[in-house]
Structure formats: structure tokens, C-alpha cells
Amino acid sequence: xxxxxxxxxxxxxxxxxxxxxxxxxxxxxxxxxxxxxxxxxxxxxxxxxxxxxxxxxxxxxxxxxxxxxxxxxxxxxxxxxxxxxxxxxxxxxxxxxxxxxxxxxxxxxxxxxxxxxxxxxxxxxxxxxxxxxxxxxxxxxxxxxxxxxxxxxxxxxxxxxxxxxxxxxxxxxxxxxxxxxxxxxxxxxxxxxxxxxxxxxxxxxxxxxxxxxxxxxxxxxxxxxxxxxxxxxxxxxxxxxxxxxxxxxxxxxxxxxxxxxxxxxxxxxxxxxxxxxxxxxxxxxxx
Amino acid sequence: xxxxxxxxxxxxxxxxxxxxxxxxxxxxxxxxxxxxxxxxxxxxxxxxxxxxxxxxxxxxxxxxxxxxxxxxxxxxxxxxxxxxxxxxxxxxxxxxxxxxxxxxxxxxxxxxxxxxxxxxxxxxxxxxxxxxxxxxxxxxxxxxxxxxxxxxxxxxxxxxxxxxxxxxxxxxxxxxxxxxxxxxxxxxxxxxxxxxxxxxxxxxxxxxxxxxxxxxxxxxxxxxxxxxxxxxxxxxxxxxxxxxxxxxxxxxxxxxxxxxxxxxxxxxxxxxxxxxxxxxxxxxxxxxxxxxxxxxxxxxxxxxxxxxxxxxxxxxxxxxxxxxxxx
Amino acid sequence: xxxxxxxxxxxxxxxxxxxxxxxxxxxxxxxxxxxxxxxxxxxxxxxxxxxxxxxxxxxxxxxxxxxxxxxxxxxxxxxxxxxxxxxxxxxxxxxxxxxxxxxxxxxxxxxxxxxxxxxxxxxxxxxxxxxxxxxxxxxxxxxxxxxxxxxxxxxxxxxxxxxxxxxxxxxxxxxxxxxxxxxxxxxxxxxxxxxxxxxxxxxxxxxxxxxxxxxxxxxxxxxxxxxxxxxxxxxxxxxxxxxxxxxxxxxxxxxxxxxxxxxxxxxxxxxxxxxxxxxxxxxxxxxxxxxxxxxxxxxxxxxxxxxxxxxxxxx
Numbered sequence: 001x002x003x004x005x006x007x008x009x010x011x012x013x014x015x016x017x018x019x020x021x022x023x024x025x026x027x028x029x030x031x032x033x034x035x036x037x038x039x040x041x042x043x044x045x046x047x048x049x050x051x052x053x054x055x056x057x058x059x060x061x062x063x064x065x066x067x068x069x070x071x072x073x074x075x076x077x078x079x080x081x082x083x084x085x086x087x088x089x090x091x092x093x094x095x096x097x098x099x100x101x102x103x104x105x106x107x108x109x110x111x112x113x114x115x116x117x118x119x120x121x122x123x124x125x126x127x128x129x130x131x132x133x134x135x136x137x138x139x140x141x142x143x144x145x146x147x148x149x150x151x152x153x154x155x156x157x158x159x160x161x162x163x164x165x166x167x168x169x170x171x172x173x174x175x176x177x178x179x180x181x182x183x184x185x186x187x188x189x190x191x192x193x194x195x196x197x198x199x200x201x202x203x204x205x206x207x208x209x210x211x212x213x214x215x216x217x218x219x220x221x222x223x224x225x226x227x228x229x230x231x232x233x234x235x236x237x238x239x240x241x242x243x244x245x246x247x248x249x250x251x252x253x254x255x256x257x258x259x260x261x262x263x264x265x266x267x268x269x270x271x272x273x274x275x276x277x278x279x280x281x282x283x284x285x286x287x
Numbered sequence: 288x289x290x291x292x293x294x295x296x297x298x299x300x301x302x303x304x305x306x307x308x309x310x311x312x313x314x315x316x317x318x319x320x321x322x323x324x325x326x327x328x329x330x331x332x333x334x335x336x337x338x339x340x341x342x343x344x345x346x347x348x349x350x351x352x353x354x355x356x357x358x359x360x361x362x363x364x365x366x367x368x369x370x371x372x373x374x375x376x377x378x379x380x381x382x383x384x385x386x387x388x389x390x391x392x393x394x395x396x397x398x399x400x401x402x403x404x405x406x407x408x409x410x411x412x413x414x415x416x417x418x419x420x421x422x423x424x425x426x427x428x429x430x431x432x433x434x435x436x437x438x439x440x441x442x443x444x445x446x447x448x449x450x451x452x453x454x455x456x457x458x459x460x461x462x463x464x465x466x467x468x469x470x471x472x473x474x475x476x477x478x479x480x481x482x483x484x485x486x487x488x489x490x491x492x493x494x495x496x497x498x499x500x501x502x503x504x505x506x507x508x509x510x511x512x513x514x515x516x517x518x519x520x521x522x523x524x525x526x527x528x529x530x531x532x533x534x535x536x537x538x539x540x541x542x543x544x545x546x547x548x549x550x551x552x553x554x555x556x557x558x559x560x561x562x563x564x565x566x567x568x569x570x571x572x573x574x575x576x577x578x579x580x581x582x583x584x585x586x587x588x589x590x591x592x593x594x595x596x597x598x599x600x601x602x603x604x605x606x607x608x609x610x611x612x613x614x
Numbered sequence: 615x616x617x618x619x620x621x622x623x624x625x626x627x628x629x630x631x632x633x634x635x636x637x638x639x640x641x642x643x644x645x646x647x648x649x650x651x652x653x654x655x656x657x658x659x660x661x662x663x664x665x666x667x668x669x670x671x672x673x674x675x676x677x678x679x680x681x682x683x684x685x686x687x688x689x690x691x692x693x694x695x696x697x698x699x700x701x702x703x704x705x706x707x708x709x710x711x712x713x714x715x716x717x718x719x720x721x722x723x724x725x726x727x728x729x730x731x732x733x734x735x736x737x738x739x740x741x742x743x744x745x746x747x748x749x750x751x752x753x754x755x756x757x758x759x760x761x762x763x764x765x766x767x768x769x770x771x772x773x774x775x776x777x778x779x780x781x782x783x784x785x786x787x788x789x790x791x792x793x794x795x796x797x798x799x800x801x802x803x804x805x806x807x808x809x810x811x812x813x814x815x816x817x818x819x820x821x822x823x824x825x826x827x828x829x830x831x832x833x834x835x836x837x838x839x840x841x842x843x844x845x846x847x848x849x850x851x852x853x854x855x856x857x858x859x860x861x862x863x864x865x866x867x868x869x870x871x872x873x874x875x876x877x878x879x880x881x882x883x884x885x886x887x888x889x890x891x892x893x894x895x896x897x898x899x900x901x902x903x904x905x906x907x908x909x910x911x912x913x914x915x916x917x918x919x920x921x922x923x924x925x926x927x928x929x
Binding site: 386 | 740817818819821822823824825826827828829837840841915
């Protein structure tokens with residue numbers, strides 16, 4: 001009897017295998033990792049400090065001394081972009097983490113317990129979603145003031161509704177499955193049920209949403225900084241650099257081209273990786 | 288099988304079909320041959336994955352592209368080689384000469400078009416008549432399958448499962464096709480509705496003289512409807528014959544196993560009698576007889592050499608090495 | 615059908631009230647004195663106090679809210695600007711049509727480009743065109759609108775000198791802003807159209823249509839597209855709404871006198887009544903756009919419509 005061994009890959013190995021096959025997503029991951037490394041080792045990579053001025057060498061085009069040229073205060077654009085990755089990634093990751101935590105808790109409560117709590121929470125989420133993202137961030141920024149922390153709070157808060165909805169939807173789809181019923185009857189406290197049974201199942205859509213929101217968060221951060229409502233000088237945020245360079249762009253295009261390219265690259269990397277993640281986690285969703 | 292080629296309506300000769308995916312190649316049909324005469328009802332019986340639906344889709348050239356590929360074999364309908372004709376000619380045949388009913392009525396109808404429109408569409412296409420005439424005929428078809436004609440502007444979701452399947456049948460028969468392929472037409476329906484639909488199909492067959500290929504895994508349905516039966520396993524025919532041949536004198540171990548696994552109402556049983564073992568993985572088919580790993584009378588040759596389909600008596604034929612001695 | 619519309623309108627009202635309340639509350643949470651910020655550091659304390667009284671800022675919170683709400687409901691009075699005492703309603707009335715034009719044209723452009731590209735990508739899946747479009751879409755989704763605007767200005771206004779970089783006085787002035795706003799949406803619409811089409815093409819009823827012998831064109835346009843477009847219409851409505859809320863940067867860059875610019879200017883100097891009025895107005899507009907999208911959705915997808923008809927019959 002020829003018994004063929006059935007090769008059984010665990011779920012994680014399956015996922016990794018699918019992810020590896022998608023070349024675009026690997027490129028995206030590579031870009032993301034690249035920027036993370038730059039952000040962490042900014043001090044070693046950047047040849048100059050981000051606030052270091054060379055008033056005799058302003059508006060220089062890219063050259064050997066200053067890889068991407070200098071701005072209106074003679075600061076090295078390359079160094080500022082490198083340090084800027086730290087700023088953008090920090091804002092992006094922290095605000096999304098905030099949103100996941102708060103949105104996750106809210107989604108869990110409304111999905112698991114339902115009833116009045118669910119109605120109230122979801123109505124509030126509706127109201128928050130009725131105000132477009134950027135607008136919400138602007139309003140919060142106008143109250144709290146500018147600066148990195150306030151920017152993180154603003155973007156974090158405006159991202160909460162999407163996560164709350166996704167978590168709630170996922171919970172609703174498995175709450176009534178039989179094994180959850182069984183767990184409820186047989187043993188566990190609610191907390192245990194949630195953490196052990198439900199959380200693993202909602203990871204996938206949450207992670208997908210996280211990458212989507214991360215890209216949006218970085219775009220929002222640069223947009224708000226551009227408007228002057230976010231990061232303040234001299235902190236090198238890419239959007240703020242664009243705003244500063246705008247006044248001079250008729251003569252010195254390099255002030256606005258390079259920081260913009262950086263934004264595009266990071267968000268592109270995040271999006272490509274996010275797409276790949278989504279396809280790998282649920283091949284049925286593949287377009 | 289002794290008649291001349293010209294009298295047969297459908298001849299499929301040694302059909303081989305593969306599905307190619309990123310990870311593997313699935314051998315769905317592995318040398319299937321059948322033939323049918325006009326007005327006949329042929330039952331294709333087999334488990335899920337045996338290749339029955341694939342064969343049906345291949346006849347109409349509806350295999351999913353790019354995964355499905357016909358490797359070899361021919362499909363001749365009324366003397367026309369269905370694989371050789373152009374796309375336009377094939378489209379002429381679909382819906383007009385050969386029609387197909389699919390398994391799940393819940394998803395077979397377009398949710399945003401009224402049902403009357405979905406029936407009249409095929410009439411307008413093949414009979415080239417005016418919209419008004421086509422709709423009149425569509426209403427007639429609806430009445431014929433037992434649905435009030437004044438519901439023709441309602442949407443599919445407003446009908447029950449059984450009624451949806453009737454509409455699907457109405458669409459399939461609207462242009463009076465010569466051959467109807469019915470892929471598990473009643474599997475998704477309740478038993479009582481099943482009986483109604485089968486009765487309706489029997490009457491239509493009698494009134495319109497349509498040949499039918501009935502694909503199913505339900506031996507009871509076959510007994511009610513079919514003249515000839517072909518038992519399909521792992522992509523090829525294991526046994527073929529008239530209804531009486533198969534039901535009164537099953538010869539292939541798989542066929543015997545199928546009948547044996549049906550519980551007998553009259554006797555007291557403690558356990559059901561399934562056929563031991565599992566269907567072979569269609570991506571990794573063995574070189575010999577595909578049923579070898581579950582067979583209780585196998586010989587050495589069964590592992591290495593795939594048996595041919597041999598005629599035993601009349602049109603009753605079996606694909607088994609162990610049979611010439613027993614007959 | 616009217617029942618459906620009424621029900622949605624009813625659901626909109628508490629949301630609007632909630633938005634007004636949230637915005638009102640947030641603005642008053644500010645630790646800094648807005649009047650001080652508007653009048654500047656040179657103004658005396660008496661001037662600040664006088665204006666605070668005039669604007670009712672010394673009243674208790676709920677009195678303020680009540681007066682404000684009353685003003686809106688009875689007289690459409692959103693208060694007056696701290697800066698020049700111009701009624702906020704007037705400001706909005708002058709600027710909203712401009713923003714509306716920008717948003718509408720951008721969305722139309724995005725749809726005209728995005729939907730056909732999405733259909734072609736889906737029908738010719740895995741082809742070169744499909745792959746190129748998908749990658750381009752990803753790239754465009756990553757481009758910030760304001761950066762695209764700056765690049766467009768550099769190329770077309772500064773170097774080629776063919777299009778103006780600011781103002782809103784005619785069609786020539788509209789071209790660059792519309793391109794800048796619409797391009798991001800094209801990517802989103804293309805991707806959604808593509809994935810919806812792909813999903814629809816896989817459905818059983820498409821196979822039924824093929825088995826009828828219909829031509830591929832007919833199958834795509836009559837059977838597949840209508841089903842696939844339903845969510846796309848919704849998406850376009852949402853995009854339009856999003857653009858209404860997201861035109862700030864574009865209006866700022868191109869110096870377009872719309873609501874976005876008004877809001878941004880007001881925010882930075884803490885001109886609260888203008889901020890409130892602007893935000894509320896945009897939120898309401900957003901809500902109404904969503905409502906219209908839902909109604910259109912109900913018209914296109916007979917299933918939704920019919921479920922309301924049936925409920926009506928039961929009574």
C-alpha cells in the first residue's frame with residue numbers, strides 16, 4: 001500500500017509561503033524595512049544635524065558636499081530627510097497603535113456585549129466618521145495646538161472609527177459560532193474567551209486595516225504639517241519641509257521634489273506590503 | 288456502441304482535461320468516452336470531484352480560463368467537432384442546440400435583472416424575434432414550468448429555491464435544445480421539491496424529445512429518470528450500461544460498493560457500509576487502476592496497468608482486470 | 615421608497631446634532647483664550663473681556679450651546695467671525711459653491727478615468743495592461759495631493775507657463791486643481807472597480823449567461839458591470855464627500871476662495887465661530903452626500919428597494 005505523506009503546513013507557514021510569492025509585497029516590505037533602518041540609525045547615516053545651518057551655502061543644488069542640496073537656511077536636505085523618516089514613522093506607528101487599542105476595545109465591547117453599549121458606541125463612531133479624517137485632525141489640532149504629540153493624538157483619534165468597526169464586525173461574525181457558545185457555557189470568564197478564542201481570529205482584518213491606516217496616517221501627518229498645524233520648525237517633517245520650500249520653488253525645485261519623493265516612497269512601500277498581507281492572509285479576497 | 292457514427296447525437300472520445308494552478312496540476316478527466324443517441328437520458332454518476340461537471344463544461348467550452356485545459360480527445364455533436372469550431376459558431380450552439388442547468392439555483396440567476404428578462408434574453412438571441420414576442424414566449428415558458436406568468440417582472444430573490452430552479456430550467460429549454468445537460472439539478476433542493484422538479488423534467492423530456500445528460504451522485508434520481516448509466520470515478524468511466532444492467536447486474540467493485548452503501552430500509556443494521564479507503568488525489572493519480580487502493584479483489588496487474596473499458600454483454604461494459612474470469 | 619428616504623433622513627438628524635455638540639465642546643476645551651489669540655497680544659484686557667462678553671463666552675456652557683443651536687435652527691445663524699464680525703453664514707454661502715465645483719469636477723474626472731481602466735484591467739486580468747495599471751494605482755495612492763499640486767505648478771505654471779497657479783476665475787484656473795484632487799481618487803476607483811468586476815465575473819450567474827450563448831461584450835456590460843458598479847457608485851459618493859472634506863490643502867495651495875481655505879485660516883487664529891460653522895457645514899454636507907448615495911444605491915439594486923416594498927405590503 002502506497003501511503004503518501006500529506007505535507008501539512010501550519011497556518012503560519014502557509015501564510016509566509018503565500019506572502020513570499022507576491023513580489024510586489026516583498027518590495028514593499030523591503031522599502032518599509034529600509035526606512036525603518038534609516039530612522040533608527042539616523043544619527044549615523046545623516047552627515048549633518050537636521051538643524052545645522054550653513055548660511056553661506058544656501059539653496060545649493062545636489063552636489064558632493066550636500067547629497068540633495070541645501071535649503072533656505074543652508075541645512076542639508078538629505079540629512080533632514082533622513083531624520084524626517086524618524087518623525088514620520090514615529091507619528092504613523094504610534095497613532096495607529098493608539099487607534100487599534102482604543103478602537104479595538106470599543107469594537108470588542110460593542111461586538112461582544114451588544115445592547116445599549118453597542119448602540120451608543122456605534123452612533124458615536126458614525127458621528128466621528130461623518131467628519132472627514134483630515135477635518136477631524138484639523139479641529140483637534142486647532143484646540144490642542146501644534147506639535148508632534150498633538151499631531152499623534154489627532155491622527156490617532158480620527159483613525160479610531162475604522163478599527164472599531166472592523167473589530168466589531170469580526171466579533172459579530174464569530175460570536176455566535178458554536179465553539180464560542182461552548183466556551184461561554186463551560187468555563188471561561190469573558191476576558192479569557194475574548195483573548196483566547198476571539199482575538200486570534202480578528203487579527204487578520206485588523207492587520208490589513210492597520211497597514212491601510214498607516215499609509216493614510218503618514219499622509220495626514222505630512223498634510224497637516226504642510227498646513228502648519230502639525231510639526232513645528234525646526235523639526236524636519238517632510239510635509240513641513242514642503243511648506244517651507246514652497247515659497248522658493250519657482251527658482252529652487254529641489255526643495256520640494258525630494259521630501260515629496262520620500263513621502264511617496266514610504267507610503268508606497270506600506271501600501272504594497274499591505275496589499276500583499278491582505279492577499280496572503282485571505283486568498284479569497286485576492287483581486 | 289456498434290452503431291455508425293452518424294446516428295449518434297453526442298460522441299466523446301478519450302477526453303483528457305487538466306486544471307493547472309500555481310501549486311499543482313489536477314487531472315480532472317483522464318480518458319472519458321461516452322456516446323448518446325437522440326432522445327436518450329444518460330446518467331453520469333459519481334462522487335464529488337470525479338470529473339462529471341468538468342466533462343459537462345468541456346462540452347460547452349465553458350471551462351475556466353486559464354486554468355482548465357483540454358489535453359486530448361474529441362467531442363462530436365451531430366457530426367460537428369465542438370472543439371474545432373470558432374467562437375461565434377460555439378455561441379450559436381450554446382443555449383440553442385445544447386443547454387446546461389447548473390447545480391445551485393440560488394446563485395445561477397442574475398440578481399438585478401427581472402426573471403422574465405433573463406428568459407426572453409436567450410429567446411431574443413437565438414430566434415431573432417422582437418422584444419415583445421420574446422417576452423410572450425418567455426411567459427409561456429414560465430407557465431410551462433409552473434410559475435405564474437404575471438411574475439415575469441419580479442427579481443430572483445423574490446422566488447424560493449425550487450422556483451428559481453424552475454426558472455433556470457425555463458431558460459435552458461426556451462429555445463428547444465436538442466441536448467440538455469443537467470448538473471445536479473435537484474441536489475440543493477428539498478426532497479419534496481426535488482420530486483416536483485424531476486417530474487417536470489420527465490414531462491418536458493417526453494413532450495419535447497430532448498436528450499439529457501443527468502449528472503448526479505444520487506442513485507435514486509438516476510433510477511427514476513435515466514435510460515443509460517455511466518459510473519464515473521477519478522475522471523473516467525468505470526462501468527456503463529442500461530439502467531437494468533447497472534441496477535440488476537452491477538459488475539465493477541465500485542458500482543457494487545455504491546449500491547452496497549445504501550442502507551436497506553427493510554433490514555436492521557448497526558453500521559453503514561461505506562467503501563473503505565479514499566478517492567485518490569487527482570493531482571497525484573496512480574499509474575494503474577484508480578480504484579485499486581479500495582478494491583477487495585485486486586491483482587498484481589491492477590497496481591501498474593490501467594484497465595481498458597471492455598464490453599461484456601450488449602452495451603454493458605466494465606473497466607476492470609478481474610472481470611474476464613468471473614463473467 | 616419615500617419610507618426608505620425618510621428613515622435615512624431621520625437617522626441623519628441625531629448624527630448632525632452629535633457633530634454639532636462634539637465640535638462645540640472641542641472648541642471650548644481649548645486651554646488658550648481664543649479672543650486673546652484673535653485680538654493679539656497688544657490688545658488690553660478690557661478689550662478682550664468686552665469681546666468675550668459680546669460673544670457670549672462668559673455664559674455657562676449649556677447656555678452657550680442652547681443659544682448657538684437655537685440660532686442655527688431658527689435663523690440659520692452660525693454666529694459671526696471674531697475677526698471682522700462678518701456673519702459666518704454669509705462667508706459659507708459665498709465660498710461653498712466654489713468648493714462644490716472643485717469636488718464635483720474632480721470626482722467626475724476620477725470616475726471617467728477610473729471606471730473604464732478598472733473594467734479593462736479586470737477583463738484582461740494578468741495582462742501587461744493590468745499589471746501596469748495596478749502598480750500605477752499603488753503609486754498614485756501614495757502621492758500626497760499637495761505634493762502633486764506643487765509638482766504640477768512647477769511644470770505647468772513655472773516652467774511651461776501655460777496654466778495659472780492660483781485663483782479661480784475661469785476654466786483655465788480649474789484645470790490644475792482638479793487634476794491634483796482627482797488623481798488620487800482615480801487610483802481608488804480603479805482598484806475598487808477592478809476587484810468588484812473580478813468578483814462578479816466569477817459568479818455563477820455569469821456562467822449561466824455564457825451558457826446561453828451571449829457574446830462576451832454583452833456579458834460584461836449587461837450582466838457583470840451593473841452588478842459590479844453598485845459598490846463603485848457608493849465609493850464615488852464617498853470620494854466626493856471625502857473631497858468636500860479634504861480640499862483644504864488644494865485650496866490653500868492654489869489660493870482658491872473656498873470653504874477649505876476659510877477653515878484653515880480660521881483654525882490657525884482660533885476664529886471659533888468660523889471653525890464651528892465650517893466644520894458643521896462640511897459634516898452635514900458629507901452626511902447628505904452619503905444619504906444621496908444610499909438612495910441611488912437603493913434605486914440601482916432592486917433587492918434593497920424590494921425589501922422595503924415588502925415591508926410596506928405587510929402592513
